[in-house]
Amino acid sequence: MIFQDSKTLLEVHGLCATVNGIEILKGMELTVRYGEVHAIMGPNGSGKSTFSKVLAGHPSYQVTDGTVLFGGQNLLDLAPDARARAGVFLGFQYPIEIPGVANSQFLRLAYNTMQAQHGKDELDPLEFDDFVREKMKLLEMNPDFLDRSVNEGFSGGEKKRNEILQMALLAPRLAILDETDSGLDIDALRVVAGGVNQLANKDNAIILVTHYQRLLNYIKPDYVHVMESGRIIKTGGKDLAVELETRGYDWVSAENKAGAVVPA
Amino acid sequence: MTVAAPNRYLASLLAGQPQLPASLLAWFNDLRSHAVDRVGALSVPTTRDEEWRFTDISPLTGIPFHPVRGGSKPDIAQLAEFILTGAGAGLVFVDGEYAPLLSFNNTGITVTSLASGLASHGTVIEPHLGRHAEFQSNAFAALNTAFLHDGAIVIAPRNVAVSAPLHVLHVATQKGAASYPRCLVIAEPGSVVTVVEEFVALQNDVYFTDAVTEIVLADGARVHHVRVQRESGQAFHVSNCAISLGRASHYQSVSVALGARISRCNLNVVQTAEGVECAIDGLALVAEQQLADTHTCIDHAQPHGVSRQLHKCIVDGAARAVFNGKILVRQGAQRTDSSQSSRNLLLTSKARVDTKPQLEIFADDVKCAHGATVGQLDSEEVFYLMSRGFPEAAARNLLTYAFGAEVISRIPVASLRHKLEQRVLAQTNSQSVSK
Numbered sequence: 001m002i003f004q005d006s007k008t009l010l011e012v013h014g015l016c017a018t019v020n021g022i023e024i025l026k027g028m029e030l031t032v033r034y035g036e037v038h039a040i041m042g043p044n045g046s047g048k049s050t051f052s053k054v055l056a057g058h059p060s061y062q063v064t065d066g067t068v069l070f071g072g073q074n075l076l077d078l079a080p081d082a083r084a085r086a087g088v089f090l091g092f093q094y095p096i097e098i099p100g101v102a103n104s105q106f107l108r109l110a111y112n113t114m115q116a117q118h119g120k121d122e123l124d125p126l127e128f129d130d131f132v133r134e135k136m137k138l139l140e141m142n143p144d145f146l147d148r149s150v151n152e153g154f155s156g157g158e159k160k161r162n163e164i165l166q167m168a169l170l171a172p173r174l175a176i177l178d179e180t181d182s183g184l185d186i187d188a189l190r191v192v193a194g195g196v197n198q199l200a201n202k203d204n205a206i207i208l209v210t211h212y213q214r215l216l217n218y219i220k221p222d223y224v225h226v227m228e229s230g231r232i233i234k235t236g237g238k239d240l241a242v243e244l245e246t247r248g249y250d251w252v253s254a255e256n257k258a259g260a261v262v263p264a
Numbered sequence: 265m266t267v268a269a270p271n272r273y274l275a276s277l278l279a280g281q282p283q284l285p286a287s288l289l290a291w292f293n294d295l296r297s298h299a300v301d302r303v304g305a306l307s308v309p310t311t312r313d314e315e316w317r318f319t320d321i322s323p324l325t326g327i328p329f330h331p332v333r334g335g336s337k338p339d340i341a342q343l344a345e346f347i348l349t350g351a352g353a354g355l356v357f358v359d360g361e362y363a364p365l366l367s368f369n370n371t372g373i374t375v376t377s378l379a380s381g382l383a384s385h386g387t388v389i390e391p392h393l394g395r396h397a398e399f400q401s402n403a404f405a406a407l408n409t410a411f412l413h414d415g416a417i418v419i420a421p422r423n424v425a426v427s428a429p430l431h432v433l434h435v436a437t438q439k440g441a442a443s444y445p446r447c448l449v450i451a452e453p454g455s456v457v458t459v460v461e462e463f464v465a466l467q468n469d470v471y472f473t474d475a476v477t478e479i480v481l482a483d484g485a486r487v488h489h490v491r492v493q494r495e496s497g498q499a500f501h502v503s504n505c506a507i508s509l510g511r512a513s514h515y516q517s518v519s520v521a522l523g524a525r526i527s528r529c530n531l532n533v534v535q536t537a538e539g540v541e542c543a544i545d546g547l548a549l550v551a552e553q554q555l556a557d558t559h560t561c562i563d564h565a566q567p568h569g570v571s572r573q574l575h576k577c578i579v580d581g582a583a584r585a586v587f588n589g590k591i592l593v594r595q596g597a598q599r600t601d602s603s604q605s606s607r608n609l610l611l612t613s614k615a616r617v618d619t620k621p622q623l624e625i626f627a628d629d630v631k632c633a634h635g636a637t638v639g640q641l642d643s644e645e646v647f648y649l650m651s652r653g654f655p656e657a658a659a660r661n662l663l664t665y666a667f668g669a670e671v672i673s674r675i676p677v678a679s680l681r682h683k684l685e686q687r688v689l690a691q692t693n694s695q696s697v698s699k
Contacts, residue, residue, distance in 0.1 A: 056651050059643065084653040096648040100666030100673070106652075109662070113653040149666075166652060 001202070002222050006033040008069075009205050010055075010174055015066035016230075017054045024050040026230035028066065032174070035202040039216055039241060040209045042227035043249045048209045049093060051227070052178040056090035057083050071173065085117040089172030091163040093179040098150035103162070106150045107132055111169045135168045139195045156183030157192075164195045175199070176207045181215035193218030213245035226252045271307035273325045277407060277442055278303055283331075284413045289386055292412075295394045299409035306403040318586040318618040319528055319557040324500045329442035329472045331411075332359040338437060338466060340366060346435065346464050349679035352428025355416045358435050359471075360443030362414050371426050373457075374419035378446065381417030388419060393448055396478040396506035398532075405504045408444045408476040415446030420455035420485070429458040429490075429677045436496065439469040447477040451485035453510075458488040460680060465496035465523070475503040481513035483537070488516050488676045492684065495523035497554070504530045511537035518675045520684060521548040521556045528557040535562075535569040535597075543572040547671035549688060550583040557586035564597040564630075573604040576671050578664060579615035590622040591632060598629045606636040609667050665689050 008031060015028040024047050032038055042048050054061045055068065057080035068075040075083060098106065104125070111132075112122035123131060133143055139161045151159050160180055167175050177196065181189055196219055200206055208219060216224070216238060224240040225232045226249065233256040234240070244252070278300065287293055308325055309316040337358050343366060348354065353375040356366035362377040369375045374385060381389060399406035416432045434445045449459055463473060473495060481487055495501045501524040509515055521527055533542055548556035562571045577585035585608065593600045608617040621634040641663050649659035668688045675681045 058647055079656070080647060080650040081653055081655050081659070084651055090651050092648065092651075096642075096645050098645060098648070098663065098666055100669035101662060106649075106662075109658075110652040110654065117653070170652065 001035050001037070001200075003033070003035040003202055006035050006202070008032070009034050009071060011067075011069040013067045015051075015054070015068060016064045017050060017061050018064055019050065019061050023064070024061075024230055025054065028231055030225070030232065032205045032207065034205055036223065037200060037206045037208065037219060037221045039221035039224045040207060040227055040232075041211065041213075041224060041241065041244060044211065046227040047230040048211075048227050049178055052090055052176045052207070052209050055176055056080060056088060084170070085114065087173035089167050089170055089175045091160075091167060091175065091177040091180050093182060095151050095159040095163055097152045097154075099152050101150050102146070103148055103150050104129065104132070104146040107146075107166065107169060110166065114170050132165075132169065135165060138168060138198060139165055140191050141165060157185060157188030160184060160188065160192050161195075164192055164199075168195065168199055171204075173204050174207070175204065176209065178209045179211065180208070181210055181212065189215065190218060213241045216241045228253055228256065271403075273308055274303050274306065274403060274407060276328060278410060279331070284411070287382070289382060289390075291390055292382065292393075296410060296412050299394070299399055299406045299412070302399055302406040303403065303410050306401070306406055308403060315559065315588075318584075319526070319555060321500075321502075321526060321528065323526065324472065327440070327470060327472070330440055332361060332438060332441045332443055335438065337363055337366070338435065342466060343433070343435065346433055346462065348429065348431040348433075348460060348462075348677070350428060350677070351431040351460070352426055354431040354433065356433045356435065357414065357416070357445055359438050359441050360414060360434070360445050371428065371430065373421060373424060373426055374417060375430050376417050378413070378415035378417055378448075381419070385417070385419055388450060389417065389448065392450055392478060392480050394478075396480065396508050397476045397504050398506070402504060404474050404502045405476055408446060408474050408504070411444040412446060415448065418447075418449040418457065418459060420449075420451045420457040422452040423454040425456035426458070429460050429680070432459065432461045434461070434463045434473070434475070436463075436465040436469065436471050436473065436499065437467075439467075439471060442472040442474065445473060445475040447475075449477075449479040449487065449489075451479070451481045451487050451513075453482040454484045455482075456486040458490070458676060460490045460492070460677060462492040463495050463501065463523070465499060468496045468498055470498040471496070472500045473502070475501070477503065477505040479505070479507045479515070481507070481509050481515055483511040484513060485510065486514040490517070490675050490677065490680065491519040491529075492680070493519070493521045493523055493527055493529070494687070495527070497523060497525060497552075499524045501527040503528070505532065507531070507533040507542075509533065509535045509537070509540045509542060512539040515540075515542040516676070517542075517544050518671060519546040519558070520672065521546070521550070521558070522687065524556070525553065526555045529559070531558070531560045533560070533562045533571075535564050535566055535571075538566045539568045540566070541570040543674075545573065545671050545674050546575040547668050548577045548585045549668055550578070550585055551580035552583060553581070554583040555586070556584075559588045559590075561590040561592065562602065564591070564593040564600045564602065567596065567598045567600070569597060569600050569602075571602045574671060575606050576668060577608045577617050577619075578611065578668055579609070579617055580611040582612070582614040584615075585617045587617070587619045588622060589620070589634075590624065591634070593625040593627050593630050593632065595626040597627045600627060600630040600632070602631065603633040605634070608636075608638040609664065610638060610640055611664065661689075
């Protein structure tokens, strides 16, 4: 939601990044204020996922130019774990399976790392168990998922619920949800989107990276951006997403090439 | 192994043997003297022997180990950390010698020393002791058998199930000593038993453990077998386990190797009848200059046998791990279903693993899957944990721990599982600090 006089949380300026020497991001511009929900859309290969991974600090991507300020701090100076502790959360398109680590243990260690960061008390396993079970209700998750290894053998929908559960526990200032809707059936999509909506508030912001408009039926964005060739070529309100759904991406591209105004 | 002229080193180890008292049982004396003869004919294997190609045991022969000398036994307080919570019986052997005052048995089945087992169950033991662990060509099994005088005997009677684990604890206390732990488990038809063998040390001494374990499963018996080798970091550990599986029996084993400068574990499993199932898992976690070698052989000698095997090695520092997993499917062992997986994690550029799946299949209607991987920690997994706020070292430790925990989680004894999880977590943490 757009709040009047809301402070800027994220400021991306002229961001360029490469992977294996190939330039993927070519001058990204984006400003996100507290309370806002931004959707970044675009065809495959436009750089959406790269952008989310660069923000989280994935080591395979090299930033070659540009700046990213997060709460006034230079985000690019921070290691991935420090970004997480500063309040950046990436919901993975393909959450990683970690056989041998119980989900409960993983969630508790992650939660306690964040608690320690904020000078708050860590929770022991029993205290955490009560706490996490409450959060799981939000996502209609079966508590059995606590005893299983992290994401191991989870269905696509269960993995995405587990991602949003982590978002609920870590309470990030900025949540970047990379293709959270992919692989979800309509019921799982409703539950996951419902969880995200409950977590959205005036003290955080959300970037939804998505190929399809479907997710945006459930999570209403304040801004919709279209990416192509490593930068944003059009920005609009939520109606833009609907238009993209009916007309596809080509017209945006054509309009852009024809010299239409590129939003600042 | 080559048969060579009498070996001076083996002869020196044998020097203490003649002092062993003769048994009243002629077959027992015969067994031992036959083993003495074999020791005289065999030699310490070298890397020229195919079975020892990757493991140079020669540092052993540079040290003149002596037989265990009588000395003060540790008291129960010194062993407190090694006690297995929830055990139904505990046999303690100090440098290979039975310590009755430290042992107990609340199970109602025979869990006792070799001497008392021979006295009460001599005819049950005779067909099995020394009959499964081949020592004709195996110098270390021969040496152990030549020293046969003490050991653990477990006899699970027909259709008796014991749920509490039986703990056989071997404690090394003497520097420079050679000890010859021995264990025989006889699971009669339909019996169920869990045996935990553990090798520990009170100090970080140089010593030599040469162990032999024989386990016999009669028809329909179920045995869970756990071996934990956490000898001193200076020790040499050689063990030979021979498992004989009867009709429709189930054998599950988990071996964990954490200690010893050089360790070698041979595990030979023979499916002697139809419809046998076995699961054989192992974990070796070594660092610095350690070497851990595991050789397993699963012999599918009869039809309709199932075997599952997962062996993992975590190698840090300049350590080495060796795995040789032989699956033998004999002619006529139709409908055999076997799978083997060797997975290895190298934590440094100096760490090394030699892994060799070895399938020998002489039947045509079988299913045999095998695979081996050697790798480093997955950078995507490390990134995933870091993106949740874990510092890089913590992320790596957790993933290393998790790699090993998969094997440990298969140990059917909760208290031991918990203890080993803590141990592996501590060991992976300390390793990353030392780098």
